[in-house]
Amino acid sequence: MIALRLLFFNLIKFTDLRNKFYQWIIFCQPLIFLTILYFMLKVNPAINIDKYIFAVGIISAWSFILYASGTALISEKWGGTFELILGSNTSLFRIVLTKSVCNSLIGLLNICLTILYAQIIYGFEIHTSNLILSISSLIVLIYSLISLGMVLAVLCSLFNNVFEYQNLMVFPFLILSGLFIPVNDLPLIFQPISYVIPMTWSIKSLYDSLIGIEFSYFYLLGGILISSFYFVLTYIFISKIELIFRKTNKIGVF
């Protein structure tokens, strides 16, 4: 119950929708990509529009999570609140998890907003060959994004200047996760990296469910497993961060 109230508080009070950059990502960016899509469709009516509408939504969701979850832990250090939350009665893991869940929910909202834009403004019709599987894939995608948000929160708190690289990370990650080109079409050396990214699995699963080619639960399950693995990993890491902080009074070891 308290956990839900904490999540709700984060959603309402800590989601910074007055931040111009976030406004841009959430509300404007999908419009631009949808416009490109609109003209692509004009040129080539044969492309699978459903897949790309979701891709547009996922771009925005990912961009938001990259920045918002990435700063989840480090911003507490900057603001001098890190010690206060550490000294409180809620574990650091739970606080970061709440923030990551919150940001992923905004990401989901982003995807929904994109679909809404696509239907209302651009008049696209969206089809799925299996609604249940698409929704399941979407849920696993959100689960993956939460776990990825946790990883980002931890990484960004360890290295001082990760933010300089965040801009560089936006698109490579999306390409590697098979959002535009199927992972199997990527150069062979990149493919292992792709499958380490939790999103890859649920994106594949989502696309399969939309297009209606033979759906394999392998990817759905893979997405759940690899994301869960990241949860365990970040749990260990956050406990470590807490311990190191309590020993040295410093966050970040690099």
Next chain:
Amino acid sequence: MSSIIKVNNLYHEYTIKNNGKKEKKVALKGINFEVKQGEVFGLLGPNGAGKTTTIKILTTLLIPKNGNVTLLDKDILKSPGYIRKNINFMLGGERGIYNRLTPIEYLKYFSLLYKIKIPDNKLMELLELVGLEKNANEETIGFSKGMKQRLHIARVLINNPKIVFLDEPTIGLDPVISEEVRLIISRLSKKNITVILTTHYMQEADDLCDRIAIIDEGEIKIIGTPTFIKSTHSDVKFYEVTCSNLDEVGIFSVEEIRNLAIKTIEGGLKLIRFEYPVTSTIKEVQKEINQFCSIIKINIRDVTLEDAYIKLVR
């Protein structure tokens, strides 16, 4: 009454980098003290003495390199969860506040982190206690230092703590606001909350604290009531003399006169301050001084905590 805090041989060192080489820096050299329930206990000492380090260790934020600390009869290393639930702290200064939240929201957030349900009117009561009720729904981004520090005090009370740690709660505050903060702190102790306080203001420590420990370079120099600490330095009295025609060389040669300070004031007069052994009466001192100047006014004042402090850490 049993002790709510027991600190035994507390030792801590930090690892610092000097010219790229790792070095150990000792912050606490094995300190001992106990605090009783409901006491206001002051930690005084110069910059870098180890006050904040002590507070961070006692609030489970820092793991000491050596020594034992029990709070509420629980070991800080074995039961940090229990301790965190029952204590709270502020680390002084303006940081540690979420700019976009209002005071009410800020308190609500921490009530969630402490897993307690507090109705809004109770939160308002806390804000009233620190005089922020009128700003309850204002964004904290425009708050002054004093407002932020008072908000911290309200936050500190959110979980009904048995012990509160206040690290320099009046740092950077103007005299009026400082006085208000002191009033709030003295109210806490009336509620039987144990208060551990650090400050650089001796008068404040004297007014608020039941007992004081003076730390210097990681060691406790003295521990006791303010009266006791002052009494250990009552071998001298403090004189302030306004005079004219001062023979500066002559007065410096008097053996009994210690810590002499001379200041020129209006009309070419001099104001001299010094310490003189208590064994001499004011008449005797007057006679002695008269050899070197014409006394216009002579004042004698009692030892303050500041005098004792300066002697101890000099």
